[in-house]
Amino acid sequence: MSARIGAVVGPASALLVVLNLCACRPPQSPVTTQLPEGFGSAIAPRELPAVSAEELGQSRSVRRCDRGTCAFDARFEGSAQDERAPAKMAPWIIEPGSTVRVERGEHDVLAMVVAGSVIASTPVLDPTERNVVPDQRVGPWTALRSANRGMTLFVDATDPPALVVIVLARDAPASAGPTSDAPAPSKDMVVPRAQALDVPLQVRPLAAIPWLTWGGGAFRAKIAFEGADAPRASLGVLVGGARSSVAEHVHDGSYELLTAIVSDGMVTVAPRGEGQLGHQNVVRPGDPQVIPAGARHAWQPAGTLPLVAVQAYAPGGPEQRFRALSR
Numbered sequence: 001m002s003a004r005i006g007a008v009v010g011p012a013s014a015l016l017v018v019l020n021l022c023a024c025r026p027p028q029s030p031v032t033t034q035l036p037e038g039f040g041s042a043i044a045p046r047e048l049p050a051v052s053a054e055e056l057g058q059s060r061s062v063r064r065c066d067r068g069t070c071a072f073d074a075r076f077e078g079s080a081q082d083e084r085a086p087a088k089m090a091p092w093i094i095e096p097g098s099t100v101r102v103e104r105g106e107h108d109v110l111a112m113v114v115a116g117s118v119i120a121s122t123p124v125l126d127p128t129e130r131n132v133v134p135d136q137r138v139g140p141w142t143a144l145r146s147a148n149r150g151m152t153l154f155v156d157a158t159d160p161p162a163l164v165v166i167v168l169a170r171d172a173p174a175s176a177g178p179t180s181d182a183p184a185p186s187k188d189m190v191v192p193r194a195q196a197l198d199v200p201l202q203v204r205p206l207a208a209i210p211w212l213t214w215g216g217g218a219f220r221a222k223i224a225f226e227g228a229d230a231p232r233a234s235l236g237v238l239v240g241g242a243r244s245s246v247a248e249h250v251h252d253g254s255y256e257l258l259t260a261i262v263s264d265g266m267v268t269v270a271p272r273g274e275g276q277l278g279h280q281n282v283v284r285p286g287d288p289q290v291i292p293a294g295a296r297h298a299w300q301p302a303g304t305l306p307l308v309a310v311q312a313y314a315p316g317g318p319e320q321r322f323r324a325l326s327r
Helices: 014-021 320-326
Strands: 063-065 069-071 087-094 099-102 108-115 118-121 136-138 142-147 151-154 162-169 202-205 212-214 219-225 234-240 246-249 255-262 265-270 279-283 288-291 296-301 307-314
Touching: 063 069, 087 099, 087 151, 087 255, 087 288, 087 307, 099 162, 108 151, 108 234, 108 307, 136 202, 142 219, 142 234, 151 162, 162 307, 202 219, 212 320, 219 320, 265 288
Parallel strands: 063 087, 069 099
Antiparallel strands: 087 162, 099 151, 108 142, 108 162, 118 136, 118 151, 142 202, 212 219, 219 234, 234 307, 246 296, 255 288, 255 307, 265 279, 265 296
C-alpha cells in the first residue's frame, strides 16, 4: 500500500466509519507477540517483532510442511489467488527435518524468513551435480532471492519450526494489466553491490537495512529487493501504527501481495472505477492478501494492534513511493 498514506488522527471518512461499525468481526484471539513499542498507538514500532511459527499456524492460509520435501507449485494456472497475477505468495510453516522446494524455471523466488532459521540453497537437478551455491543458514527477518534457479529451504531436525513467506514472481502476462506506471527508482536508491552481480542466492538481513519512515512515524518500511535488481517483484516489510489508516488508492500497473504477521483490521478492495462495489476482508496474522493492478484498496486498523506485513509488488515500482514519502 503506498500512495496517499497517512495516519488518521481526526474524523474518519465515511468509508472508514462504515468499516468501524461493521459487526462481523470475530473476537480477537490472545496475542503473545513481543511488541517493543507502538502497541495500541498511531506510531509504528521501530523494531520488527519476535514471533514463533505456531503463532501464525491458526490461519487456514498458512501451509505446513511436516515431513520430507514439500513443493511450492511453480505453476500459476488454477491458482487459488489469481492465475492472471504476475506473482503469488504463500506463508509456510516448515517443521524440523523438512524441506520446502521451489523448482527452477523462468521465475524469481523471493522469501522472507519470519521466525526460526532455515538452511537455504538452490536446487540440485541431479544427484551427481555439484551445487556451486553454498548452503546458508539464515535467521528471522532475513530476505532471500533467487532468479530462475529455484530455492530450497530446510529446517534442521534440532531447530524449532520456521515460518517463511514465499513469493513466486514471473514476467507479467498480458492479461495482468498495463505495464507498471510506478516512478523510476531514485538516483539515491541504495542497491547493495553484491546484488548488482549475478548472485545465484541473494541474502539480505533486514537488520542491515535502514527504516523508511513517514506520516510522523505512523508508517515504516524496509525494502529488501527492488528496482533493476529485482525487476519481477520487490520484497520488504510494511509496519503501521495500531491507529494508522491507509487511504483508498490504486496501483495501476502492479499487483500488491501482503501476508500479515501482526494485524487486526480490515482491508477493502474494489474494482477499477468509481462507485463499483468491492469486498472487505478482516486481516488476521497469517492471512495473505492479493490486490490486483488497478483495484482501489484501503486499510483500516481496529486500533488494537500495529500492522506488520511482508509485502511484495509485482512488478516492482510502487515501493519507491515509500522513499519519496520518507524524505
